[in-house]
Amino acid sequence: MDTDILIVGAGIFGVSTAYHLAQRHHHHDDPSSIGITILDRGPAPSPLAASTDINKIVRADYSKPLYMDLAYEAMDAWANLPFFKDADVYHRTGWVMMDEKGSDLAERIRRNFRDSAREDVTFDLTEEEVRGSWGGVLGQMDCNGWGSYYANPSAGWVDAASAVEIMVNEAIKLGVRYEVGEASRIVLGKEGVGVEGVETGDGKVYRAKKVLLATGAWTSRLMSSLEDELDMPDEERIETQITAAGVCVAHFQLSPEEAEVYGRLPVLVCGAKGEILPPTRTGIFKFTNATSFTNTITTETGHQISAPPDRDQSIIPQKLRDESLQLIRKRIPQVLDGGKRPVDHFRLCWDSISRDQNQLITRHPDARLANLFLAAGGSFHSWKFLPTIGKYVANVLEGVSNGAEKDQAWRWKPVQPSAERGVHEKVIPKRDLNELE
Template identity: 30%
Template sequence: MADLKSSSILIIGCGTWGASTALHLARRGYKNVTILDPYEVPSAISAGNDINKIKGWADNDSSGGGVDESYVRDRVSQEATAAWEEDELFKPFYHETGYVIAATQEKHVKDLYDEEQPTPEKGFVELKSAEDFRKTMPEGVLTGDFPGWKGWFKKEGCGWVHARKALEAAAREAQRLGVKLVTGSPQGAVTSLIFEDGDVRGVRTVDGIEHRADRTILCAGANAPQLLDMKDQLRPTAWTLAHIKMTPEEVKLYKNLPVLFNVERGFFMEPDEDAHELKICDEHPGYCNWTTPDHSVSTPFSKHQIPLRSEKGVRLFLRETMPHLASRPFSFARICWCADTPNRDFLISSHPDYPSLILGVGGSGHGYKHIPVIGQYIVDCLEGRMDERFRKVWRWRPETAVGRDGSDVQGRMGGSYKVLNLAEIGEEEWTKIQYDHAKL
């Protein structure tokens, strides 16, 4: 292990998982670690570059699976929760404010109950009426009629995390411990892996420089398929978010609120204390940017606007919950990319054909909340000591993607109840928010 810790390690990507991996490598005493990213931290395209993310009470976001899958999801969720509560680096960014989860259609209400088992013994309060929902927050916050909403409220063990600040803290601490961070284009923008003698020997960047390393760790998220043939195991998928400006008085009223999430409509969390903006996300199965007729290739791109149909979804959510805000103009919006595996379990594995390449990808829409611990599993994989059940569930598994249906909603609901194609959305079908682009 001593030789490994003195070897050169190259990480591609300084988003959530790349920053976490660098942090855990540094904490274990690795002395020669470099991260490459085409953007400054926090990356403009990282899903983790966000004011807040849900920290639920369990990790039931993957699709199906057996005993091993359930064990891994539960254990990771427990270890991440413990780290949010106990790790001095991440504690300041976890807000245990509680969580309201709901649905509208009876079938989805029943599915929620079956999945979560939200019983009083576990600390859940059932919500059956608009008045029940309104009572979960201070008077004047939830003013809607909540048509058809049914759900549950849990006060402890859940809430939200300040995503951007935690991501920045992880990268900053990794640097303090000796990790070299190379960001921006051309110097940090990777164009290709270096394949030599049946292995990966590093990468090339836009400026033509070769960065060679003993081990390479791919944490490039939705952009990973552009650097490596992932055998259809990763589907780059985008979601949408919007912000509205709040007054100083509203920020005080909305402080320390529980997360409110309807699995068919969307969710919101308390306003950002720095910019005084409230984030709202509409719920839908996602967008792909299919660039091939057979929908086999989805190519990510950055855009600080959202489709008009998503704006309608955000405003529908607001009309049902906070109609006094439903017409307020957006101050910010963007599409946010992640990469779905076929069953939404992570892909953390050595590559079967390239012994020096480690994969840390496949966040599948629920990777961020594990930033305090995800890097330790990737380093375990590098060191060859990953728990056997983790290794099995997170293995390289192209057989699961054979004949993959790119339009599979993978258990997600809301909106059109379909995965939509961004390539078919005309320029006039996007929001037209005006920005000072120097500040984006």
């Protein structure tokens, strides 16, 4: 099966890129329009993608002005793109950030608001105001360790899986083809030059002039056999660029009465510990433990790579369950009903994370792979860019600069790490899943 551009992965990078490419180039009556194909292991919304979730945070609160600007651009699209607006997927509930004592993150973020040309709508809160607001839902919260609290009414959240599915359907309307298949191998071109396409587990080969890997936490696993075939040294492999990392998420199914109570809340960011999102329309209340972990495996050729485990992502080690319960007990203990109420659903959410938490949006630097591109490294903060990130990836596919700042941020990273602080440092993994089993 041949196409001009094959996009492997139907998460936010893949879907957004397909949509923006189709907007630019696909015309149903024009035989010269380019063919765009998305290949994913399942129908949209992709079942294992980090983007397939009940809800995700949308905010412009960044310590880096680049991402603050990108987030405002995305927030404008969330509010105004007709297909998102009509579906009412964007909920501007505001957020409250609780910063640990000794941390300067909140101050660095708010300095960017003050230094920009935009109105700074953030404001300080006291511990008493946090406990007493929103009907006193946080009245029992353990506030030990927090040094400051601030609110931003411009932030909110989006119905995540629904939004991805909506954008996939919009891309399909523009002529994008969506194929279901498990990518198992990148096929090298004749005489070892260029990439011919991707082979799926059932032996089908999808050939393309350009291949974009938007494969998130599964990128290293997919690239590994190709890197072996080209005998790449460790320092040139994708594992030097992005690492697969997971976090544990806990869901409670609320009654209508409970949903009304907890639905008063904004998004709550508990420093480096995690987030609490308001309940969805169906009453699912979500707590995220932001302390991430890797899952290191050794390939047949002896290379160590990171990749999600081959198992149901609802299988959670007891240590992680206990950690999540401890965090919930410190934030909103009453939801546990004195320990009598269990969590309704646990999930491991996997993403790829770069050293500096800048995304990896680039052509592969190896001259033998000149038609292979990457859009990954979401680093647990990129979902909010679904409406807009694809236009930047499309530029890279077409050899168009996104400007010096973005090109520098999203390039193939040098082996020597930069001394500059990261974009989303709290999610850097410091432990492995096998330590938690």
